[in-house]
Amino acid sequence: MAKDLFVTLTDQPGEGARLGEALGNAGVNIEGLCALMEGGTANVHVLVDDVATARAALEGAGIVVQAETDVIVSPALPEPDVDTPGRFGQMARALSDAGINITLVYVASRNRVVLATSDNERATQLLKSMM
Known part of the structure; x- marks a missing residue:
């Protein structure tokens, strides 16, 4: 991991x-x-x-x-490509609506998003379900 x-x-x-x-x-x-x-x-x-x-x-x-x-790296999340206008906003809104706080975020090599949240397990499940 x-x-x-x-x-x-x-x-x-x-x-x-x-x-x-x-x-x-x-x-x-x-x-x-x-x-x-x-x-x-x-x-x-x-x-x-x-x-x-x-x-x-x-x-x-x-x-x-x-x-x-511990971080969530976007290949752990299904596509579509995170390099799409509005994609981060959608991800952040879904997490916010679920009461999950983003504590760290940046873009890594190969166009991947790196996230740490107040609940990485729930965040991963939520983000997978919305893709």
Whole structure:
């Protein structure tokens, strides 16, 4: 199962390289990535399949994994393509109407949506039923 790892880096040249090289040298593919810079800090979410190897590689490079989150990745959801106008709105509305909160969302490689919610199991069932 894919996991989202959350790390904080310094907002300066080379930090992305340090993260990418640590994972690449360990043979871990970055399936998705989201980074937001604010006040000299980079808050980074990295989607990986091999969590143990990724965590060891990052920590070996001096990058502390602050959180590990179970996520729903859109191939677990039926098509249609998520790259359709209004698709995210439909997904978000269905979750909202069911009282499920989205806690994390970003787009990953191969046009996949990565979601963490207040109830991933119910969210997955609901999203599958609407597709």
